Structure formats: structure tokens, C-alpha cells
Amino acid sequence: MTSTDAATRDLPPLAAAQGARKAFTSGRTATMQWRREQLRALDRLLAENGPEIEAVLKSDLGKHPLETHTVEIGSVRSEIALTLKKLTAWTKPRRVPVPLFLRPARASVILQPRGTVLIISPWNYPIHLLLMPLIGAIAAGNAVVVKPSELAPHTSHLMAKLFTAYLDADAIRLVEGAVEETTELLEFAWDHIFYTGNGTVGKIILTAAAKHLTPVTLELGGKSPVWVDESADLDAAARSLVWAKFLNAGQTCIAPDYVLAPPAVVDRLIAALRQQLTEMYGADPQASADFGRIVSVRHVDRLANLLGSGVTVVGGQVNREQRFVAPTILRDVSLDDPVMGEEIFGPILPIVTVAGPEEAIAIINNRDKPLALYCFTGRANIRAAFLQRTTSGGIALNAAMMQLAVPGLPFGGVGASGMGAYHGEHGLRTFSHQRSVARKLRGPDLTRLGRAPYTARKERML
Ligand code: NAD
Numbered sequence: 320m321t322s323t324d325a326a327t328r329d330l331p332p333l334a335a336a337q338g339a340r341k342a343f344t345s346g347r348t349a350t351m352q353w354r355r356e357q358l359r360a361l362d363r364l365l366a367e368n369g370p371e372i373e374a375v376l377k378s379d380l381g382k383h384p385l386e387t388h389t390v391e392i393g394s395v396r397s398e399i400a401l402t403l404k405k406l407t408a409w410t411k412p413r414r415v416p417v418p419l420f421l422r423p424a425r426a427s428v429i430l431q432p433r434g435t436v437l438i439i440s441p442w443n444y445p446i447h448l449l450l451m452p453l454i455g456a457i458a459a460g461n462a463v464v465v466k467p468s469e470l471a472p473h474t475s476h477l478m479a480k481l482f483t484a485y486l487d488a489d490a491i492r493l494v495e496g497a498v499e500e501t502t503e504l505l506e507f508a509w510d511h512i513f514y515t516g517n518g519t520v521g522k523i524i525l526t527a528a529a530k531h532l533t534p535v536t537l538e539l540g541g542k543s544p545v546w547v548d549e550s551a552d553l554d555a556a557a558r559s560l561v562w563a564k565f566l567n568a569g570q571t572c573i574a575p576d577y578v579l580a581p582p583a584v585v586d587r588l589i590a591a592l593r594q595q596l597t598e599m600y601g602a603d604p605q606a607s608a609d610f611g612r613i614v615s616v617r618h619v620d621r622l623a624n625l626l627g628s629g630v631t632v633v634g635g636q637v638n639r640e641q642r643f644v645a646p647t648i649l650r651d652v653s654l655d656d657p658v659m660g661e662e663i664f665g666p667i668l669p670i671v672t673v674a675g676p677e678e679a680i681a682i683i684n685n686r687d688k689p690l691a692l693y694c695f696t697g698r699a700n701i702r703a704a705f706l707q708r709t710t711s712g713g714i715a716l717n718a719a720m721m722q723l724a725v726p727g728l729p730f731g732g733v734g735a736s737g738m739g740a741y742h743g744e745h746g747l748r749t750f751s752h753q754r755s756v757a758r759k760l761r762g763p764d765l766t767r768l769g770r771a772p773y774t775a776r777k778e779r780m781l
Pocket of ligand 1: 441442466468469470498537538541
């Protein structure tokens with residue numbers, strides 16, 4: 320048995336999948352009434368259980384209740400409100416023009432639920448990353464099985480209890496567990512799999528999905544670079560970077576991973592970052608209730624091994640028992656250093672000094688396509704260069720993580736950082752099949768011109 324204890328598993332994973340399929344086959348999940356009821360029930364689940372949710376996130380990740388209230392609960396409730404408001408408009412059939420030779424006729428695209436879908440979530444935002452895709456899946460009319468991460472066990476157990484209490488228990492099922500349970504779930508012939516997590520497991524998901532030709536959305540991670548130059552407002556850049564990098568102790572998929580900056584900027588940027596860090600977490604971040612903890616001792620050890628890179632100018636302290644790694648800034652880091660070899664996913668910010676934007680763009684393009692890219696500059700030509708000559712899932716200019724917070728923007732990766740996207744209407748579409756509908760109306764049939772017998776007259780006309 321893995322980290323899940325038997326008592327919390329009401330059903331074996333495959334039985335949960337089969338039960339969800341049965342509920343989908345009944346047809347009720349496709350109705351607008353069911354979708355709206357379940358979205359409202361999900362909203363009530365969050366509205367009525369704030370203190371419990373805040374408590375489990377404190378246990379799992381040391382998250383401050385206010386951070387849970389805004390980032391985990393508030394963001395999901397906003398997405399539910401937006402989806403309920405726009406559901407009719409988003410699901411309306413879209414008419415498309417019919418070419419002359421096919422008229423009289425009509426053509427449209429209708430959205431259908433994909434069917435029975437699986438959502439696998441990670442531990443770092445265990446509410447947000449579990450429920451945001453679920454909103455799209457429900458809005459599209461699917462039956463759903465969700466599998467939260469075993470590495471945030473308190474959150475997983477609480478959500479298992481709340482799902483049963485608030486949601487349609489046949490059509491929306493939560494399966495707790497780790498590798499063993501997920502492997503079992505992956506044997507099922509899903510109509511869509513939505514996975515958030517690391518790329519190594521992403522390949523396992525794709526391989527399993529290939530057996531059934533199941534479409535897959537992969538929300539992965541990677542190293543998200545930052546460019547800062549001397550034309551940027553350095554105080555504003557530092558404020559934005561410190562918030563985005565050290566939120567959730569750096570365990571955020573779109574956190575700035577490393578900074579590329581020209582020599583003239585480095586000292587001033589470090590001073591501005593240091594000042595912002597003190598403003599946010601005080602002189603001793605370990606004593607601050609606002610600064611989170613690393614999810615496991617294994618990850619603390621992994622991060623400790625990255626601290627040898629470059630020169631430590633801020634932080635560097637580690638307390639294994641408390642799963643604490645201090646907000647750390649490293650300078651004079653080289654591209655070959657261990658900290659530049661893997662996604663950091665912790666509160667360590669390396670700064671690599673580069674000659675200028677050309678070198679920065681070359682470094683970015685030489686690596687895996689990132690999930691996010693941040694560019695702090697006052698120059699339009701530099702913004703244009705990063706926009707046109709690099710790629711990433713999303714990009715924010717003179718801000719960090721803002722691309723996540725705009726509901727109309729698709730959220731997803733490219734290349735090694737993922738495939739597919741969601742949020743708002745994009746989430747609904749991810750979990751929908753776009754069905755083409757063509758309808759012939761009574762009237763003259765011009766298509767006979769293209770059919771045999773191919774007479775000389777037809778040849779002249781065409
Ligand atoms: P994790 O360890 O919680 O794993 C994610 C899920 O995969 C869990 O539900 C887990 O049970 C399951 N899993 C683990 N091993 C498996 C296996 N062998 N077979 C089947 N399932 C398995 O989370 P993680 O992967 O450590 O998450 C961190 C990574 O996720 C980072 O790379 C981060 O950048 C990325 N991430 C991406 C996004 C995004 O939206 N793009 C969001 C958050 C995290």
C-alpha cells in the first residue's frame with residue numbers, strides 16, 4: 320500500500336472510472352441543468368469550508384491562510400462565477416459559411432462533452448490545480464474522475480470528504496492515491512486525460528493514453544527565464560520578481576526560475592531584490608508566517624544540493640526538520656552550474672550575467688521551450704525581440720505571473736512545458752469535442768456537376 324490508507328478509498332480506481340462512465344452514459348451530465356448545479360455546488364463547497372481548507376494547506380505546505388483564501392479558493396470561485404455567466408454564450412453552436420456549390424445548406428460547429436475524463440493533479444497548489452480543470456470538465460458536460468496528489472495528503476483527504484458531501488457522487492469521483500492507484504486508473508479507456516505535473520510522468524501519461532488513442536492535455540513545468548535590463552524600472556521589477564519567485568516558497572510552475580541580466584544591472588537588481596525580500600518576509604524569513612515550507616524532506620535535500628552554484632548573496636540557510644529553505648539569491652552563476660540544470664521549484668533565484676539581449680535570447684532558445692518568460696525592459700525593440708524570436712507557453716512584459724491571472728488568456732505550455740491549454744473558455748473547449756454538422760436543405764443540387772458521368776459539358780463548365 321502507498322501513502323493512501325485503505326479507509327479513505329471508497330472504491331478501487333477502476334471501479335470509480337467505470338461508475339463515472341455509467342453516469343455519463345445516462346446522459347444527465349450533458350444537460351445544462353446538471354452542469355450549472357454542479358458548478359454551483361462546487362462554489363458552495365469552497366464558500367462553506369474556507370477554514371478547513373486553509374488548515375489543510377497550512378499542514379501540507381505551510382501556506383498562510385490569506386494566501387490560500389486568494390490564490391487557492393478565490394481564484395477558483397472567480398473561475399466558477401465567470402463560467403456560470405458565460406456558459407450559454409460559450410456553448411452556443413457556431414454557424415460557418417457554406418460554399419456556393421453546396422448551397423442551399425447550413426453548417427455549424429457544436430460542442431459535445433468528450434465523455435469520461437481523468438484529471439491528475441500535483442501538490443503545489445492542491446486546490447487550485449485540482450479544481451480549475453474540473454470546472455472546464457463539468458462546464459463541458461463530462462463525467463470526471465480526479466486524482467489529487469498524495470504529496471499534499473491533508474488536502475487530498477479533505478477534498479475526498481467534501482466531494483462526496485457536495486457533488487454528484489456518481490459522475491464526479493475523487494480517487495486518492497499515488498503511483499499504484501494512478502497506474503490502475505491509466506489502464507482505463509478515458510475520453511480525455513488532463514495531467515498537471517512533471518515531464519517525466521507526463522511521458523508515462525502519454526504512453527498510457529496512446530494505447531487507447533486517448534487525447535491528452537499536459538500541463539508541465541521547466542525553467543522559466545527572466546530578462547532584466549537597465550531601461551527597466553528596477554524597483555518595480557524586483558517587487559514583481561520577489562512576489563512571483565518566493566510565493567509558495569518557489570513551488571510554482573510559472574515562478575521565475577533564473578534571471579539573465581547585463582553587467583550594469585546586476586548589483587542594482589540585487590540591492591532592489593534584497594530590499595523587497597525584507598519588506599515581504601522581514602529580516603528573518605524563517606520566523607515569518609507568510610513564507611511557506613518545502614513539500615518534503617526529499618525536495619529540501621534536492622534544493623540544498625543546488626545551493627553550491629555561484630555566489631550566495633542573500634539567504635542560503637536550510638532547516639531540514641522544518642522543511643525550510645531560505646529565500647536565496649545566487650550571483651555569478653554559470654550555465655553549467657547544477658542550479659541551471661533542472662527546474663528549481665524552490666526559493667532559489669540564480670542570476671546569470673550576460674553581455675546583452677542577443678546572448679539572453681540565444682540561451683533561452685538553446686534550452687527546452689519554457690512555460691513562462693518574463694521580460695523587464697523599457698525598450699519597445701527589446702520587447703519585440705523577445706516576443707518574436709523566443710517562444711514559451713506565455714509571456715509577461717514588465718510583470719511576472721500576470722498571464723495566469725487574465726481569465727481570457729489560455730494557460731498552457733509548448734514543447735517540453737506541455738501541450739494544450741485551459742482557463743475560461745479554453746478550459747471548456749479542452750474538455751469538449753468540436754463536432755462538425757452539415758445539413759443539406761431542399762433545392763437545386765450543384766454537386767452533381769462534380770459526379771460521374773464526366774461529360775464533355777461538365778468538363779467545359781468546370
Ligand atoms: P506530483 O509528484 O504531485 O505528481 C503529479 C501527479 O502525478 C500526482 O497526482 C502523482 O500521484 C502522479 N504521479 C506521480 N508519479 C507517477 C507515475 N509514475 N505514474 C503515474 N502517475 C504518477 O507533482 P510534481 O510532478 O512534483 O509537480 C511539480 C511539477 O509540476 C513541476 O515540474 C511543475 O513545474 C509542474 N507543474 C506544472 C503546472 C502547470 O500548470 N503547467 C502546475 C503545477 C506544477
